[in-house]
Amino acid sequence: MDPRVARTRRSLQEALLELARRRPLDEITVGDIVERAGVNRSSFYQHYTDKDTLLADALEVAIGEVSAPIVADPDYRMPPALVAYLEHLAANAALYRRVLGPHGSALVANRLRARVHQIAQEHLAYADAGIEGLPADIAAAGIAGSALGVVTAWIALDPLPTADVAADWVWRTLLGPGRAWRPADEVTS
Structure with a gap:
């Protein structure tokens, strides 16, 4: 990717995240974003079709920066990267409450679900642990839906x-x- 393109996209992403930490997303305009990023409106539309797409990209980049890849563990120990990922969500709890809440961004939630789905598929193949x-x-x-459901319920709690x-x-x-779904006689034997 051309370094200028990458720099402009990064400026727009950082601007939106900074603004979203202080104000509700629906109050942030493209004008606010480009002003904060130091670029013009046409630059925004050269890179993004709308604010939701920019937000989804910004969150993917931010998550990628704070967490290592979640690596499968054949002994089923919790991957340390899961904690790092959730620490990022906690540090940006207000933003994630907005995007994952009832009036949030379907695009962001779907991209997050797709990423968790991809990780789950990779690990099922790696561990040869299909059902x-x-x-x-x-x-x-199912794994992606469960994980995202827990994360969404957690991020909504106050205190977090x-x-x-x-x-x-x-x-x-x-x-x-x-274990809880197996018949009682299988669980005790």
Whole structure:
């Protein structure tokens, strides 16, 4: 990518994130973003079709910067990158409450779900840990939905529990319910 293009996109992303930490998204205009970024309006539209697309890109970049790839662990230990990712969400809780809340950004939520789905599919393939009779993409969709559901419920809490607590909730949700769904005689044997 041309360094000027990357620099302009990064300026726009940082400007929107900075503004969104202080004001509700629906109050932020493209004019506010370009002014903060130090670029003109036409530069915005050369790179982004709308504010939601810019926000989705900005959050993907921010998340990528704060967390290492989530690596599968054959012993089912919680990946440290999950905590780092949730620490990013906690540090930007007001913004994530807005985008993941009932009147949030469907685009951002869908892109986040797609990213978690991709990670889940990669790990199912890596660990050769599919669920018998269930296609990997369907299992990955269930994992993504569960993880995002826990994260959305956590980020809505006030006061916000720590990222460590949320990571434990996500991890236990992903690993734990299977035992509860088996018939009682299988669980005790």
